[in-house]
Amino acid sequence: MYVAVKGGEKAIDAAHDWLAEVRRGDPAVAELSLAQIREQMSLAVDRVMSEGSLHDPDLAALAIKQSRGDLIEAIFLIRAYRTTLPRFGASHPIKTDTMQCQRRVSATFKDVPGGQILGPTFDYTHRLLDFKLAAEGAVPDAPVEDDPDLLAERKPHVMGFLNKDSLIETAEPDDETPPDLTRAPMELPANRALRLQNLTRADEGFLLGLAYSTQRGYARNHAFVGELRIGKVAVEMDIPELGFAVEIGEITVTECETVNQFKGSKTEPPQFTRGYGLVFGQCERKAISMALVDRALRWKELGEDNAGAPAQDEEFVLSHSDNIQATGFLEHIKLPHYVDFQSELELIRSIRAAANAAQQDTKITAE
Amino acid sequence: MDDQTKRKNWMGLLAKSAPPTMEELCAPLSATHSFDWLRQPETGGVMVRGRTGGTGSAFNMGEVTVTRCSLRLKCGAVGHAYVQGRDKAHATQAALVDALMQTAQAEHVEQDILQPLRQQRMQQQAAIQGRANATKVDFFTMVRGDD
Numbered sequence: 354m355y356v357a358v359k360g361g362e363k364a365i366d367a368a369h370d371w372l373a374e375v376r377r378g379d380p381a382v383a384e385l386s387l388a389q390i391r392e393q394m395s396l397a398v399d400r401v402m403s404e405g406s407l408h409d410p411d412l413a414a415l416a417i418k419q420s421r422g423d424l425i426e427a428i429f430l431i432r433a434y435r436t437t438l439p440r441f442g443a444s445h446p447i448k449t450d451t452m453q454c455q456r457r458v459s460a461t462f463k464d465v466p467g468g469q470i471l472g473p474t475f476d477y478t479h480r481l482l483d484f485k486l487a488a489e490g491a492v493p494d495a496p497v498e499d500d501p502d503l504l505a506e507r508k509p510h511v512m513g514f515l516n517k518d519s520l521i522e523t524a525e526p527d528d529e530t531p532p533d534l535t536r537a538p539m540e541l542p543a544n545r546a547l548r549l550q551n552l553t554r555a556d557e558g559f560l561l562g563l564a565y566s567t568q569r570g571y572a573r574n575h576a577f578v579g580e581l582r583i584g585k586v587a588v589e590m591d592i593p594e595l596g597f598a599v600e601i602g603e604i605t606v607t608e609c610e611t612v613n614q615f616k617g618s619k620t621e622p623p624q625f626t627r628g629y630g631l632v633f634g635q636c637e638r639k640a641i642s643m644a645l646v647d648r649a650l651r652w653k654e655l656g657e658d659n660a661g662a663p664a665q666d667e668e669f670v671l672s673h674s675d676n677i678q679a680t681g682f683l684e685h686i687k688l689p690h691y692v693d694f695q696s697e698l699e700l701i702r703s704i705r706a707a708a709n710a711a712q713q714d715t716k717i718t719a720e
Numbered sequence: 721m722d723d724q725t726k727r728k729n730w731m732g733l734l735a736k737s738a739p740p741t742m743e744e745l746c747a748p749l750s751a752t753h754s755f756d757w758l759r760q761p762e763t764g765g766v767m768v769r770g771r772t773g774g775t776g777s778a779f780n781m782g783e784v785t786v787t788r789c790s791l792r793l794k795c796g797a798v799g800h801a802y803v804q805g806r807d808k809a810h811a812t813q814a815a816l817v818d819a820l821m822q823t824a825q826a827e828h829v830e831q832d833i834l835q836p837l838r839q840q841r842m843q844q845q846a847a848i849q850g851r852a853n854a855t856k857v858d859f860f861t862m863v864r865g866d867d
Contacts, residue, residue, distance in 0.1 A: 406782035408768065409805065438765040441786055441802070446769040446778045453845060455852055463859050471855040497850035510774050524773030531769065531779045545772055546779035553770075553781050587732070588768055588784060594800050597724055600732030601766065601786055602804025610773065631770045633782055 376421050390414040399605075399634025400424055404676060405431025406535070406554040407438075408604050408633050425556075425676050432677050445598060447586045449608050449631070450510050454584040456635075459511050461577045461612055467508035472583060511580035512610050512627065521612065521625040541668055548650055548671060549643075553632055555674035557639045563664045564645035572649050572662035575614035576628060583607045583635050607632045609640035613648050618656030626655060646670060730821055730834055734814035735803040737837045745833045746813035753816060758790035758798065761808035787811040797822045 377384065391398055391414040401413040405428045412431060420426035456472025459465045471477075473495075515521040531546040539547060552560065567574055587600045609630035617623035628648025630640035649664035651657075663669055673679060721729075734742070765783035772779060788802045789811045799819025801811045820829045 403782070407765065408782060408784040411805075412785070435765065435783060438763065438783070438785065440783075441764040441766050441788060443767040443780070444769050444784075446771040447781075449770070449774050453848060455848055463861065468856045469859065470852045471857055472852060473855075495851050496854040497847070498853035498856075499846070499850050500853055512773065512775075524771070524776030526771065526775060527777050529777060531777065533767065533780050535767075535780075546777055549770075549772060549779040550781070587736070588766070588804070589732075590766055590802065592800065592802055594790060595727075597728060599728055599735070599802060601735045601802040602784060603736045604768065604784060604804075606770075606781075608774065627773055629773050631781060 376419070385418060387411060387414040387418060390417050396635060397422075397424060399636050400557060400639070401427045401431055403633040403636050403639065404428045404554055404556060405435065407431050407435045425680055429677050429680070442590055442593075444601075445589045445591070447588060447604075447606065449582070449586055449606070450508070452508070452582055452584040452586050452606075452608075454508050454582050456583040457508055457580070458582075459578070459580045461579050462511055462514070465511055465580075466514075467506055508582070510610070512612075515579075515612070515625060519624070522621075522627060524627065524629075539671065541671065543667060543671060545647075545651070545654075548667070549629065549631070549647060551671045551674055552630075552643045552646060555643070556676035556679070557636065557642065559674050559676070560642035560646055561638060563649075563670060564642035566662065567645050567649050567664045572652070572660045572665045574626075574628075574645070574648050576611040576645050576648060577613075578641060578644075579610045579612040579627075581607070581609045581637065581641065583637065605634055607634065607636050607640040609637075609644045611641075611644040611648060615655065615657075620656035626651070727818070727821070731801070731814070731818055733834060733837055733841065734801065734817055736841070739805065739807040739810040741837065741840060742810050742813045745836055746817065749816055749820065749829075749833070750813065753793060753820070755791040755793050755799075755816065755819070758792055759788070761787055761789040761811045763787045763806045763808070766802075789815050791815050791819060793819050793823065795823055 391410050394414075394417065395410075397417055398410050398413040401416055401424055402408050402410065404424075405413065405416070407413075409431075412434065413427070416427035416430040416434075417424070419430060454467075454470055454472070456474060457467070457470045459469060463469075512521060512524075516523055529546075531550070532544065534547060534550055539551065543551070566572075568576070583605065585603050585605050588602045588604055589598050589600050591598045607630075611628040611630075613626045613628060615621070615624060615626040626648065628644035628646075628651075630643030630647065632640045632643065646664055649662070650667055650670060652659060652665050659665055764786060766786045767783050768781045769778045770781045771777065784804060785806050786802055786804055787806055787808055787810065788800075789808070790798065790800045791812070792798050797819040799815040799817070799822075801814035801818060803811050803814050817829055817833055820826065821834075
């Protein structure tokens, strides 16, 4: 039980003022602008948008500044803001096959139609500190290859090629309205749509750990990255005033499809199965982790055995993936619990007294 | 192209354009045209959906901030806007352009605003595409020799 405490206003105000001062840091050093955070800390911005569950780079930059770079605190601020927004509606599902890819790689097909595009990646860097960045300096221009033929080139999903040979399970569309955990409390067992919504806003570290556990053998499902793509897609929505759909914006997303080995089960033939990750912004590690965990959670519908692994346990994964829920509960234990603790103290004292008395009694009897 | 498709296209273009560019191009319009609000600009959220496996059942990803408004010109033409972000001026300019595109001034608006926006958009896309092309990679597998 949490009993409210009163008082401390003066100390709290002073603490907040000090926080503001510390947030600013040394005034002799130039202050960060939101545009600087948005443009130069863009992957932090993307993470805050994806786990904050709200796509708005400027707000994410503000949240990062306000939280002194504590990304979970920033995500908290975005989640709180999100709840104040009236909901205008839902978009049509984004068409990731029409994405203008800035990155698109496949670990399974070397010669994929549309080509492999590395994009602005950390892959193949040496992970050595670059001291040139410590000194201010001009950035060399990235090479540009103008090829009008490539501009219009479509980049179909890699999975489509395996589909043709029935070597991989298909993903057929339907007209069902997906459940929304921001509108109705999450219920278990959850269908895949609800699981994916939970995973796409889940903590990256939590998903990474779970995904890694499947690779190390806890419900191993032999995942390959069939395709990873990052780029802009249009967001289209039905406009009630008009009676037709219009593109209302454009967002960057990361999509990962895994191809997983599957020997077949009582209900399914031997074929490749799939895991899916789709995340706001450029969040590659998160998207791959999401796909692995999505696949692990599908054991029941594929008729696989429950290996008792954490990543297969829907209740465990979905109930502990949200870092705002987690941090809220975890951090509340540092707030005043004096009455709670007082009662615990009383209890321990009375138990001890009873135990002591009993000991005395036995001693006396023994004598 | 029918009227609905045309309108769909310009509304999409206006929504996807950057607020500073819109400001620059639309400033003369905002100064010369008066209108009545049917709906004042308001910011809200739109739930973005994806599809399982890219092609399967829909699921909810997360929201995007959107600002919308509706206005009526003195001549009676009604303009609507739904634009990404929280910029009320952007939404107002988009609704104004939408309304004007349904009047006799459509040709001018097309030339002075939509064409430059389209041009800028194509340049931005080409810039990304050009960089992407330069990082296009051909992996090849090595054949292991037996000797």
